[in-house]
Amino acid sequence: MVDQTAAPEKQSKWPDIDFKTLGPAIALLILCVIGYLLNPAFLSEGNITNLLTRSAFIGIIAVGATFVITAGGIDLSVGSMAAVIAGLMIIIMNSAVDTLGTGVATVILGCGCSIILGIGAGWINGFLTTKGKIEAFIVTLGTMGIFRSLVTYFADGGTLSLNFDLRGTYRPVYYESVLGLPVPVWVFIFVAIAGWILLNRTAFGRFCTAIGSSEAVAKYSAIKVDRIKTYTYIIQGLCVALATIIYVPRLGSASGTTGVLWELEAIAAVIIGGTVLKGGYGRIGGTILGALILTTIGNILNFTDVISNYLNGTMQGLIIIVAVWLQRGSWGKNKKKTT
Amino acid sequence: MPMDDSSNKAVLLADRISKSFGEVPVLFSVNFDVQAGEVHALIGENGAGKSTLMKILGGFHAPTSGNLIYDGEETVLPPNGQAEALGIVLIHQELNLAEQMTVEENIFLGRELSRNGFLDRKEMSQKVASWLQEVGMNISPNDRISELSIAEKQMVEIVKAMSRDARVLIMDEPTAVLTDAETELFFQQVEKLKKRGVAIIFVSHKLAEVNQIADRVTILRDGQWIATKPVDELSLDSMAQMMVGRELSNLYPPKNEADVDSDIVLQVQNLVAPNVNNVSFELRKGEILGFSGLVGSGRTALFEAICGLSSIEEGQVYLDGQPVQFKNVAEARDAGVTYLTKDRKGRGLLLEKTMRPNLTLMALPKFVKNFMMDTAAEEEALKRGIRRFDIRARDPKVKVGDMSGGNQQKLLLAKIMECDPRIVIIDEPTRGIDVGTKQQIYHFIAALAADGMSVVVISSEMPEIIGVCHRVAVMREGRITGVVTGNDNNETEIVRYAAGLKEARVHG
Known part of the structure; x- marks a missing residue:
């Protein structure tokens, strides 16, 4: 941070900055207090672990979405992508049982394929938006439909189930703990840290922000706009693949309803976290908090009878709208002061 | 205060207006008035408070203290451009047109004519066509704004204001992006508006234009009112001096021309690119090479092609004698060639x-x-x-x-x-910039060349290109029609090449 010059400007700006960075954290804190007041078991170790584990899927995908959105894009296909990757992983692993057996090798093969599929799917989204010059919204709306129908087709309208013995081998990836934390949480933490460093501490992150702010400026500033934008979709695909790898052992199956509406939850987490939907400003930390907030709401509703669990979507929706409304308010205030 | 006797006739009058943003004061008790049928120019350096005063007069900002008097009555103008309904129209520097809509739709935006609940397109089209003809514009009411040049957009804004029966027209640097010919046409419109009794507030950095078009001039410096005087009582020098508050000598730095035998760093041969037709030139180490010509003559297109921003169709570029073709800006940058855009805000x-x-x-x-x-x-x-x-x-x-x-x-x-970089291309280095900063930028450019850098200056401002450049290439319709140097580097010679009255065979 720079602090050599003290101008009146700065004092008026501080509350905004504070609010923007701390807003999601305060919201999460308030939710936790509410949860504890409703039911002290909310803060039990078991529940916290459960909460973190469940946040991991959306959280990991949302880290990828932060890059896409910061660079001015959008990816609606992530939920369907997760489903189709899960389906293909299961098919590949099941058919590898004959040659590789039901050991770790098959699982590693499945995970490897997942990563490759994720990167490939991301690349397709990126290629079509940049070289094809089609709006990201349309491209990913298209691939969303394609991925979703593919998984239904592979499952023949039903469910793809992982070989029973393989489930036993793969199970720990979701259910085991390392140093007191479940594996998915470790993956989440790793992805979050890597994402934070990439966005805030590398030239790539700066390029994403610049492109999201103004593609024309980025182009004139020697940034390879198409390439960087494609990378953001590839990162998104990679994140979806990682999320899928920890998701598959949870149920050991995939169907046409796997990952439904994940794209909206991921985008919501990003926006609640303070990233600007039209691009140019992204916050990984905020995204993590956003994912935690969304899961926490559902979790609290499970703990109480005051509000029906069926209203989970309503609560999430309200939180999203309020969060964005608060951010707008401070943007507006900011503008009035500086122009 | 000279305005006591004129205040009766003033259409819009600002009485001891002050404005602060937060704790930062920007205007200090400024008086200003404009009468029907006059052009009142507002000049000052960047940051002098011109924009703020203009926005207050147009109702976009509320003054912190002081009053606005419109038609003799104290008025609080409605915010966000709603003052247009009262007849006060501010034309922003960043034009305020809906890019994807047609000229007609823009001019009637918000006041569409209708018949039986449906848009009366015929009527609107006819009206717009007649207005366009009146200002001598050769565009159709059905053209999309995005297809027009900046100058044409500017004229559409003015037609729009005229169609709203503006009584006070506030224009923020309307000529900044116009060529000389377009400016001339624009001034003819201003004269017409004056005759109609419109009060015009004209903000410009081009003092010669102020001298030509304005009746009175108000000078602001650092948010303070310095003077309001009839234009014939002021010389260009005294205007500049009052703006800057110091003697402005040596606007242009002394020229230290590059040696005739210094290395050729950039050589372009028979280049063909979008809007560029068979261009050849060379640039020496330490040289400042100007590119003059009308807007759209291919100057920007030429250098965008060289720097990898658009594609080269034919021809060859040599850097230090080696053939190069940059696929993107990054490659150009790595080779030491950088292009500084004229579109500060957009690009x-x-x-x-x-x-x-x-x-x-x-x-x-x-x-x-x-x-x-x-x-x-x-x-x-x-x-x-x-x-x-x-x-x-x-x-x-x-x-x-x-x-x-x-x-x-x-x-x-x-x-x-x-x-x-070793080669810098600066497109319109001083567009929309005050005299004091211009002088600084000219000296920066000279210093870069003195350090052995080669500089290309693309400019539509004739004095600037003559004052700064060692050699000037003039472009017209995508071609270089002539290169002037030494004594030939003067306005008449450049205009003759730019207008197509003269053409030399140029060898690369």
């Missing part, structure tokens, strides 16, 4: 960001250490840039979009210099 700077990320954006790979951004080095670079180019910002955390045009331009120069 030059990230307006929502602060100075630091803007400064280092183009040379970002230089600021990477162990795959991470080296923020300390960036901070160092910012300090260097601020010192070297005299960038004056209230606070390093201020958004670049809130900085004055002059400071933005200096930041853009600093940004380009971070790439350590």
Whole structure:
């Protein structure tokens, strides 16, 4: 941070900055207090672990979405992508049982394929938006439909189930703990840290922000706009693949309803976290908090009878709208002061 | 105060207006008035408070203290441009047209004519066509705004204001993006508006134009009212002097022409690209080469093609004698060739960001250490840039979009210099910038050339190109029609080439 010059400007700006960075954290804190007041078991170790584990899927995908959105894009296909990757992983692993057996090798093969599929799917989204010059919204709306129908087709309208013995081998990836934390949480933490460093501490992150702010400026500033934008979709695909790898052992199956509406939850987490939907400003930390907030709401509703669990979507929706409304308010205030 | 006797006739009068933003005062008790049928020019350096005063007069800002008197009555103008309904129209520098709509739709935006509940397109079309004809514009009411040149857009804005029966027309640097011929046409319109009794407030950095078109001139400096005088009582020099508050000698630095036998760093042969037709030229080490011509004559297109921003169809570019073809800006940058755009706000700077990320954006790979951004080095670079180019910002955390045009331009120069280029192409180096900053920028350019850098200056301002450049290439319709140097480097000669009255065979 720079602090050599003290101008009146700065004092008026501080509350905004504070609010923007701390807003999601305060919201999460308030939710936790509410949860504890409703039911002290909310803060039990078991529940916290459960909460973190469940946040991991959306959280990991949302880290990828932060890059896409910061660079001015959008990816609606992530939920369907997760489903189709899960389906293909299961098919590949099941058919590898004959040659590789039901050991770790098959699982590693499945995970490897997942990563490759994720990167490939991301690349397709990126290629079509940049070289094809089609709006990201349309491209990913298209691939969303394609991925979703593919998984239904592979499952023949039903469910793809992982070989029973393989489930036993793969199970720990979701259910085991390392140093007191479940594996998915470790993956989440790793992805979050890597994402934070990439966005805030590398030239790539700066390029994403610049492109999201103004593609024309980025182009004139020697940034390879198409390439960087494609990378953001590839990162998104990679994140979806990682999320899928920890998701598959949870149920050991995939169907046409796997990952439904994940794209909206991921985008919501990003926006609640303070990233600007039209691009140019992204916050990984905020995204993590956003994912935690969304899961926490559902979790609290499970703990109480005051509000029906069926209203989970309503609560999430309200939180999203309020969060964005608060951010707008401070943007507006900011503008009035500086122009 | 001279306005006591005129205040009866004033259509719009500002009485001891002050304005602060937060705790930062911008205007100090400024008086200003404009009468029907006069052009009142408002001049001052960047940051003098012209824009703020204009926005107060147009109702976009409320004054912190002081009164606005409209038609003799104290008025509080409605915000956000609603003052248009009262007959006060402000034409912004960034034109306010819906790009994807047609000329007709824009002119009637918000006041569409209708018959039986349906749009009366015929009637609107006819009206717009007759207005366009009146101003001598050769465009159709059905043309999309996005297809028009900036000058044409400007005229559409004026037609729009005229169609709204504006009584007070406030224009923020309307001629900044116009060529001389277009400016002439524009002034004819202003004269017509004057005859109709419209009160016109005209903000410009081009003092010669002020001298030509204005009846009275008000000078602001640092938010203070300096003087309001009839234009014939002021010379260009005295205007400039009052604006700057000091003697302005040596607007242009002395020319130190490059040796005739110094190395040729850039050679272009028979280049064909979009809007560029068979262009050849060469640039020597330490030379300042000007590119003059009308807007749209292919100057920008030529250098965008050379720098990898658009594709080269034919021809060859040699850098130090080696053939090169840059596929993108990054390759050009790595070879030491950088292009500084004329579109500061759209293509030059990230307006929502602060100075630091803007400064280092183009040379970002230089600021990477162990795959991470080296923020300390960036901070160092910012300090260097601020010192070297005299960038004056209230606070390093201020958004670049809130900085004055002059400071933005200096930041853009600093940004380009971070790439350590050997060849710099500067497109319209001083567009919309006050005299004091212009002088600084001219000296920066001269200093770069003296350091052995080769500079290309693309400019539509004739005095600037003559005052700064060693040699001037004149373009017309995508071709170089002549190169002037030495005594031939004068306005008449350049205009003859630019207008197509004269053409030399140019060998690369």
